[in-house]
Amino acid sequence: MKKESKKTKTIKVDYLARVEGEGAFHIKIENNQVSEAHLNIFEPPRFFEGFLKGRSFREAPDITARICGICPVAYQMSSVHAIELAYGVNVPEHIRLLRRLLYCGEWVESHVLHIYMLHAPDFLGFPDAITMAKKHRSVVERGLRLKKAGNSIVNLLGGREIHPINVKVGGFYRLPTKDQWSALTDELKWARDAAAETVRWVKDLPFPDYTFDYQFVSLKHEYDYPMNEGLIGSSSGLAIPASDYENEFQEVHEKRSTALHSIRKDGSSYLTGPLARYALNYDQLSAEARKLAEEAGLGKICLNPFKSIIVRAVETFYALDEALRIIALNPEGAAAVDVEPGVACRGFAATEAPRGILYHRYSLNEQGLIEAAKIVAPTSQNQRMIEDDLKAMVSGILDYDDDRMRHRCEQSIRNYDPCISCSAHFLKLKVERQ
Amino acid sequence: MISVQHSPHLGEKPLIIAIGNPWRGDDGVAVKALESLQQNYAGAFEFKHCQGEATTLMELWKHREDVRVIDALSSGQFPVGSVQVFEPIKQTLPAELFTISSHGFGLFEAIQLSEALDCLPKNLRLVCIEASNFAVGQGLSPEVKQAIDKIIEETIR
Numbered sequence: 001m002k003k004e005s006k007k008t009k010t011i012k013v014d015y016l017a018r019v020e021g022e023g024a025f026h027i028k029i030e031n032n033q034v035s036e037a038h039l040n041i042f043e044p045p046r047f048f049e050g051f052l053k054g055r056s057f058r059e060a061p062d063i064t065a066r067i068c069g070i071c072p073v074a075y076q077m078s079s080v081h082a083i084e085l086a087y088g089v090n091v092p093e094h095i096r097l098l099r100r101l102l103y104c105g106e107w108v109e110s111h112v113l114h115i116y117m118l119h120a121p122d123f124l125g126f127p128d129a130i131t132m133a134k135k136h137r138s139v140v141e142r143g144l145r146l147k148k149a150g151n152s153i154v155n156l157l158g159g160r161e162i163h164p165i166n167v168k169v170g171g172f173y174r175l176p177t178k179d180q181w182s183a184l185t186d187e188l189k190w191a192r193d194a195a196a197e198t199v200r201w202v203k204d205l206p207f208p209d210y211t212f213d214y215q216f217v218s219l220k221h222e223y224d225y226p227m228n229e230g231l232i233g234s235s236s237g238l239a240i241p242a243s244d245y246e247n248e249f250q251e252v253h254e255k256r257s258t259a260l261h262s263i264r265k266d267g268s269s270y271l272t273g274p275l276a277r278y279a280l281n282y283d284q285l286s287a288e289a290r291k292l293a294e295e296a297g298l299g300k301i302c303l304n305p306f307k308s309i310i311v312r313a314v315e316t317f318y319a320l321d322e323a324l325r326i327i328a329l330n331p332e333g334a335a336a337v338d339v340e341p342g343v344a345c346r347g348f349a350a351t352e353a354p355r356g357i358l359y360h361r362y363s364l365n366e367q368g369l370i371e372a373a374k375i376v377a378p379t380s381q382n383q384r385m386i387e388d389d390l391k392a393m394v395s396g397i398l399d400y401d402d403d404r405m406r407h408r409c410e411q412s413i414r415n416y417d418p419c420i421s422c423s424a425h426f427l428k429l430k431v432e433r434q
Numbered sequence: 435m436i437s438v439q440h441s442p443h444l445g446e447k448p449l450i451i452a453i454g455n456p457w458r459g460d461d462g463v464a465v466k467a468l469e470s471l472q473q474n475y476a477g478a479f480e481f482k483h484c485q486g487e488a489t490t491l492m493e494l495w496k497h498r499e500d501v502r503v504i505d506a507l508s509s510g511q512f513p514v515g516s517v518q519v520f521e522p523i524k525q526t527l528p529a530e531l532f533t534i535s536s537h538g539f540g541l542f543e544a545i546q547l548s549e550a551l552d553c554l555p556k557n558l559r560l561v562c563i564e565a566s567n568f569a570v571g572q573g574l575s576p577e578v579k580q581a582i583d584k585i586i587e588e589t590i591r
């Protein structure tokens with residue numbers, strides 16, 4: 001190994017505790033300046049793109065749901081929307097609403113897991129949620145019950161909590177009854193109140209005074225806070241359909257990393273996920289969600305990534321508010337519309353996974369078999385931005401000792417809730433300093 | 435076939451939870467074992483599968499008396515394919531095996547958090563298999579595949 005000079009410091013974290021799965025982070029400081037910041041945290045779903053080839057379009061929702069244990073609904077939603085676009089299928093309003101309801105469930109599950117079990121301990125000085133539970137039992141119990149409320153939606157509409165199986169191109173295999181939804185309503189009302197309490201709880205956490213000038217990218221919708229529908233918009237004025245995604249964004253391979261990094265075609269990095277959704281769609285939040293955000297001091301745009309925990313809490317509240325609104329509408333009708341293959345065609349979709357935009361593209365032949373698939377996950381899109389952010393953030397804390405700096409770096413990475421549950425596990429912690 | 439002996443609590447069948455991703459090489463060993471168990475012991479147990487996220491595990495075993503969990507390990511401390519059995523109520527779990535070998539917020543954390551919140555099942559048995567290959571889309575390693583009978587034996591006893 002090349003010996004570093006006395007003015008060079010390397011902090012390497014090969015295992016990031018409380019990120020779902022694994023992570024490797026490497027920062028190099030030379031002559032009191034950050035020269036490199038590399039994050040190797042996400043493995044794109046290339047295997048699944050290959051595995052989809054030759055499969056019927058009808059299999060895509062179930063196969064892609066296997067890519068991620070945390071956000072299978074997002075994969076299902078992007079796949080069905082892309083294939084329906086390819087076949088020119090428009091689903092009826094009740095299907096549209098129920099898909100949105102299913103997404104609400106997944107947002108609640110994912111955000112609550114991150115807020116309570118992974119992110120909050122950072123701010124409160126606990127090494128993990130277990131230690132936090134010993135001091136704040138009722139808070140952790142509230143988080144567990146809140147997450148279960150999200151589970152209950154996914155379980156009822158998705159068919160089961162883990163890897164839902166009830167989603168198909170054209171709709172669902174079966175729909176829950178009105179009585180089944182009614183049985184959930186009281187618990188969802190409790191959960192909405194608990195989510196409001198969560199916003200009030202996290203708003204007072206001690207946040208570092210730090211902002212970053214992000215280029216935000218998220219779906220934008222005329223009247224809905226975006227989940228399944230909308231144009232891909234940005235804080236720099238972009239407004240394109242998903243079919244133009246690959247004209248505006250590209251994946252680049254970094255030699256130093258196994259991961260692909262997404263950037264704009266002009267070379268700029270960008271952020272997708274809660275901060276971007278919130279900034280670009282504040283007006284589409286419900287009035288109560290906006291009021292909570294205002295009480296929490298968020299403003300219409302939040303540029304402090306540490307405060308993403310507040311935005312997730314506001315989105316959790318919104319998702320439960322929206323779930324109750326949809327259930328009250330009592331969406332009923334046929335479980336699905338028929339979709340039959342015809343001509344060879346291509347379809348594209350982007351939906352809002354809890355962590356940000358999830359892009360799918362499919363090429364289908366006359367028999368409805370998939371000839372090519374492309375999937376770009378949100379964490380892959382955020383990876384370059386996380387590195388940029390870390391580089392800037394570490395530049396401001398060069399006087400920290402290694403342990404304190406590592407803790408701040410881990411906390412910063414968790415700000416983005418990187419989803420790596422679909423990549424390999426089992427990396428060991430290695431700290432190297434010379 | 436091995437006979438099954440257990441004392442159900444108020445008629446409740448023991449719950450078997452398989453952790454892992456069948457699309458991730460040896461990480462799918464628990465699911466393979468679960469498939470065999472479901473075929474041969476359908477009336478004797480309840481069966482669940484998850485990917486090991488802690489709060490999901492806690493939800494699955496909450497209010498249960500008798501739970502057996504099957505999971506792959508990557509501790510580097512045992513021969514590949516060897517089966518280790520742990521009973522958290524009776525012994526202190528060797529944290530070094532799980533903190534580097536479990537999912538990020540997974541089985542070990544679920545046990546610890548359940549202990550902190552007094553909701554750990556009275557009888558919890560972990561049947562863990564040392565594994566080696568977690569590549570996407572690969573099948574089981576030969577040593578791990580051969581261990582399935584042993585896994586089943588330790589799970590149902």
